């Protein structure tokens with residue numbers, strides 16, 4: 001029997017890579033995009049998780065979808081909280097009910113960015129903006145849902161698909177003789 005993992009954010013950087021990854025034999029990912037499951041619809045999340053795939057319950061859920069427009073979130077707060085916090089709460093509740101483990105993809109934006117060194121999981125969280133706060137809300141919702149879970153805080157995601165820092169540098173570097181970039185940020189590009 002093939003075990004199926006529900007992946008959200010099918011069109012995003014992480015979702016695309018999870019969908020096309022070589023899963024171990026006996027495992028498959030079913031990735032859904034916004035048209036198949038709009039994360040603002042919490043009832044649809046509950047229905048989708050409960051329905052499973054072809055008569056079988058999902059073996060796991062990976063929630064890789066998010067409202068990732070960091071600047072826009074400042075003026076679009078309800079939408080950011082709906083996708084980044086309320087949707088994970090709905091996934092957590094549905095996964096707890098079905099005893100389905102869930103992986104919630106999160107971000108280093110839950111931190112204040114004031115540490116001189118690498119972030120550790122136990123470092124104090126102190127988001128500075130709406131995006132980070134709403135992602136932290138999603139973490140807390142999953143943590144307190146009762147579902148078995150893992151929270152993955154990634155940063156500076158780079159893939160062949162979509163927009164990211166590396167692709168921007170390659171594009172701009174190809175257009176100009178010299179690059180001028182801010183030098184007050186440090187990150188760890190994550191493929």
Ligand SMILES: NC(=O)c1ccc[n+]([C@@H]2O[C@H](COP(=O)([O-])OP(=O)(O)OC[C@H]3O[C@@H](n4cnc5c(N)ncnc54)[C@H](OP(=O)(O)O)[C@@H]3O)[C@@H](O)[C@H]2O)c1
Nearest residue numbers: 009011012013014034038039065066068107154155156157
């Ligand atoms: N990119 C980074 O550098 C970075 C850094 C740290 C953490 N993360 C986290 O990593 C995860 C994946 O990020 P990513 O880089 O793959 O982001 P991305 O490329 O922006 O993809 C996000 C995906 O979420 C989907 N989405 C947004 N609103 C939705 C909704 N209402 N219903 C259904 N789907 C919706 C988007 O669909 P549409 O295309 O239809 O909008 C898109 O496919 C997110 O949890 C993000 O917070 C990313």
